[in-house]
Amino acid sequence: xxxxxxxxxxxxxxxxxxxxxxxxxxxxxxxxxxxxxxxxxxxxxxxxxxxxxxxxxxxxxxxxxxxxxxxxxxxxxxxxxxxxx
Numbered sequence: 001x002x003x004x005x006x007x008x009x010x011x012x013x014x015x016x017x018x019x020x021x022x023x024x025x026x027x028x029x030x031x032x033x034x035x036x037x038x039x040x041x042x043x044x045x046x047x048x049x050x051x052x053x054x055x056x057x058x059x060x061x062x063x064x065x066x067x068x069x070x071x072x073x074x075x076x077x078x079x080x081x082x083x084x085x
Contacts, residue, residue, distance in 0.1 A: 003064040017041055020051060020070060022059050053079045
């Protein structure tokens with residue numbers, strides 16, 4: 001089973017809010033997921049994101065691949081640098 005760390009959209013129309021989740025890559029964007037890692041709110045200025053660094057590092061160690069957007073968030077939070085080192 002290949003896993004991805006990706007965003008699952010929530011919130012109302014024109015008011016996006018995302019959960020950062022680990023999911024099987026075959027599941028739908030907002031479908032079933034394995035574990036919730038945090039949140040991302042792009043409507044705030046600046047955008048607000050809260051991530052559980054320990055869980056993310058654990059899943060990266062297990063081989064989960066972040067999507068491009070999540071990879072940018074992890075770099076901004078400084079989590080991706082720690083996982084690689």
